[in-house]
Amino acid sequence: MVRRILHIDMDAFYASVEQVDHPELVGKPVVIGGSQRGVVAAASYEARKFGVRSAMPIFEARRLCPDGVFLPVRRQRYQEASHQVMQVLDAVSPLVEQVSIDEAFIDITGTKSLHGPETALIKKIKEAIKHRTCLTCTIGIAPNRFLAKIASEMNKPDGWTIINGEDVAALLQNLPINKIPGIGPKTAQVMKELGIRTAVDVLRFSQEFWVKRLGKGGVDLYERAHGIGPTAVIPHRAPKSCSAEDTFAADTGDMEKLKKWLVCQAEEVGRDLRKHRVKGKTITLKVKFASFKTMTRSTTLPKATHSTRIIYDTALKLLLALKLTEKVRLIGVGVSNFAVGMEQRSLFPNTFLHKQEDLDRALDRIHNKFGCEAILRGRIGEIESD
Numbered sequence: 001m002v003r004r005i006l007h008i009d010m011d012a013f014y015a016s017v018e019q020v021d022h023p024e025l026v027g028k029p030v031v032i033g034g035s036q037r038g039v040v041a042a043a044s045y046e047a048r049k050f051g052v053r054s055a056m057p058i059f060e061a062r063r064l065c066p067d068g069v070f071l072p073v074r075r076q077r078y079q080e081a082s083h084q085v086m087q088v089l090d091a092v093s094p095l096v097e098q099v100s101i102d103e104a105f106i107d108i109t110g111t112k113s114l115h116g117p118e119t120a121l122i123k124k125i126k127e128a129i130k131h132r133t134c135l136t137c138t139i140g141i142a143p144n145r146f147l148a149k150i151a152s153e154m155n156k157p158d159g160w161t162i163i164n165g166e167d168v169a170a171l172l173q174n175l176p177i178n179k180i181p182g183i184g185p186k187t188a189q190v191m192k193e194l195g196i197r198t199a200v201d202v203l204r205f206s207q208e209f210w211v212k213r214l215g216k217g218g219v220d221l222y223e224r225a226h227g228i229g230p231t232a233v234i235p236h237r238a239p240k241s242c243s244a245e246d247t248f249a250a251d252t253g254d255m256e257k258l259k260k261w262l263v264c265q266a267e268e269v270g271r272d273l274r275k276h277r278v279k280g281k282t283i284t285l286k287v288k289f290a291s292f293k294t295m296t297r298s299t300t301l302p303k304a305t306h307s308t309r310i311i312y313d314t315a316l317k318l319l320l321a322l323k324l325t326e327k328v329r330l331i332g333v334g335v336s337n338f339a340v341g342m343e344q345r346s347l348f349p350n351t352f353l354h355k356q357e358d359l360d361r362a363l364d365r366i367h368n369k370f371g372c373e374a375i376l377r378g379r380i381g382e383i384e385s386d
């Protein structure tokens, strides 16, 4: 059966969420960045007109767009909006794969009898998301993942593009080679040397030629140039690691402040792990100093965990073991090395652990019901332990 894959991408996601929460910012250049000294996390379309782009240093963005509205990253708020978007998508099909905070693939093959023609489905999704979050998105539908992604980039913002099998050949004629996924800087250089600009140019050479030049990537490239690509949509692919990090507004050597941030980050990471029903064995602490020197330290625990408390305790130990000879610019916590499946509670009670699990569950419930700003765990040092 010919598959139909839908790709959805929210428009200028972080910046749009801020414009929803602060309507006075609609139509203004909005730039989201970690702090004065971080990099741009997102820019509204108005800011992009000034040349502001993601990952650009904030000072550079300020130079390009001095009248822009610069806002801190509210990661939890964006997660919340993302969650609402994904809930809308989950109602469309069980085959939804979230690939980033604001992007997902949906396999919509054979859903016509349920949702009507593709144009109707697009309208339905866009309206539901708008209704739920006041946000706009752009949608692409095509026979496979990479074409669907290309389609969703074609009509941004608040647009849509449908690519049918018979349109593919014409599309590839003019498709710039850098739009094909998997073309890194090295391959791009090869392409340039060979005078290849569009996808069809690839077909001037044989598959054997490409395999010789690029190895296995040569097969993929040759297939993409024919419009062939993966179609599998894997629902809710579990992340391989969960982490949270923050750049401070000003460098700090204040241990109490660092601990406070670690609590929040452990909470965020723990909640993420519990949401995905995974536990991890390796806890990593990342510290970037004022001099930009970065250090990471990890501990692998005997037992996998998703407990906020254990993540915090472990990260704190790592922090205390570091000699802080200079002020800290950024701190972060991550959990990786996931164990598969959730284990059952041991029959032999470990009261401390059980209490922590109950506390985590209770806080997660409040969080899910009232949103992330409803509750902030007290300093973990103040939570009773036995």
Ligand SMILES: [Mg+2]
Residues within 6 Å of the ligand: 009, 010, 011, 012, 013, 102
């Ligand atoms: Mg986006």
